[in-house]
Amino acid sequence: MVSESARNVRVVALASGKGGVGKTSISVNLAVALAREGQRTMLVDTDFGLANAAVMLGVNPPDTIEDVLEGRLPVEAAMHVTGDGLRLLPGASGVLADTAPLETANRRLAEGLRRQSETLDFVIVDSPSGVQPQTMRYLAMSDRVLLVLTAEPTSFMDAYATVKLLSLDHGYTAVSVISNMVDSEASGRDLFGRFHDVASRFLPADLRYLGSLPRDEHMRMAIMRKQPCVTAFPESRATAGLARLAQALAAHDIPPSSGGSRFLGLEHLDGVA
Numbered sequence: 001m002v003s004e005s006a007r008n009v010r011v012v013a014l015a016s017g018k019g020g021v022g023k024t025s026i027s028v029n030l031a032v033a034l035a036r037e038g039q040r041t042m043l044v045d046t047d048f049g050l051a052n053a054a055v056m057l058g059v060n061p062p063d064t065i066e067d068v069l070e071g072r073l074p075v076e077a078a079m080h081v082t083g084d085g086l087r088l089l090p091g092a093s094g095v096l097a098d099t100a101p102l103e104t105a106n107r108r109l110a111e112g113l114r115r116q117s118e119t120l121d122f123v124i125v126d127s128p129s130g131v132q133p134q135t136m137r138y139l140a141m142s143d144r145v146l147l148v149l150t151a152e153p154t155s156f157m158d159a160y161a162t163v164k165l166l167s168l169d170h171g172y173t174a175v176s177v178i179s180n181m182v183d184s185e186a187s188g189r190d191l192f193g194r195f196h197d198v199a200s201r202f203l204p205a206d207l208r209y210l211g212s213l214p215r216d217e218h219m220r221m222a223i224m225r226k227q228p229c230v231t232a233f234p235e236s237r238a239t240a241g242l243a244r245l246a247q248a249l250a251a252h253d254i255p256p257s258s259g260g261s262r263f264l265g266l267e268h269l270d271g272v273a
């Protein structure tokens with residue numbers, strides 16, 4: 001059974017299909033913005049090849065999600081708490097968890113997150129680019145998916161492939177969208193509208209618009225400083241956009257794909273691991 005407090009935590013996974021569209025930048029900055037607003041937040045980097053969230057936060061913790069998946073450490077020992085009170089479960093560099101027995105590994109992660117969830121409002125899950133089975137599994141196990149979309153046709157195509165696999169293979173239909181690197185809020189809305197028109201014509205997907213982020217060089221400059229943009233450049237347009245997105249997530253919420261926190265509902269793992 002999943003306790004009531006575990007059900008209250010919102011597990012939000014960031015996805016995109018295509019790499020380089022800003023998924024990790026948005027995950028890190030949203031997680032920091034939520035933590036700074038007093039939301040008890042954990043950031044889980046599920047990238048087992050190129051773990052960038054820790055770098056963007058400017059930390060270098062010794063333990064990673066690999067230690068949890070392989071049973072060497074519980075989540076509470078492997079996680080790192082930043083100055084903003086954000087709990088980070090770092091990704092691993094250069095390992096592939098697909099070599100571990102998946103059901104056992106995923107169960108260890110889910111059990112650890114469920115223990116933490118008693119004291120959490122948000123779990124933000126950053127996922128690798130691509131549509132590898134393990135990536136799709138973690139998306140489908142989260143209860144809310146935020147799709148990062150840019151105006152490039154390749155982003156459009158790969159986002160479509162992600163929604164297709166989520167909806168057709170995993171029965172996961174509710175997906176919220178952030179338009180990134182846009183010139184204006186109007187063009188962000190327009191980008192979402194075009195994606196919505198195509199995807200909802202062919203897929204059983206319920207797509208919602210969460211908002212947009214302007215193209216802003218401060219996002220890249222912040223990475224060079226190994227700091228989140230919301231900390232390094234509080235007056236930037238990107239930080240204003242990220243704060244709006246964090247507030248929208250915290251205040252209005254986005255609909256879960258099916259009730260409850262699926263990452264934390266261990267019974268769900270039996271079907272997907």
Ligand SMILES: Nc1ncnc2c1ncn2[C@@H]1O[C@H](COP(=O)(O)OP(=O)(O)OP(=O)(O)O)[C@@H](O)[C@H]1O
Nearest residue numbers: 019020021022023024025129181214215216219220
């Ligand atoms: N709104 C933005 N304006 C300008 N640059 C941005 C914006 N969002 C992200 N970027 C830049 O885009 C680049 C890619 O970002 P990021 O690494 O977060 O992408 P990603 O989707 O996580 O990629 P991958 O999945 O391949 O790791 C970075 O240099 C980042 O600074």
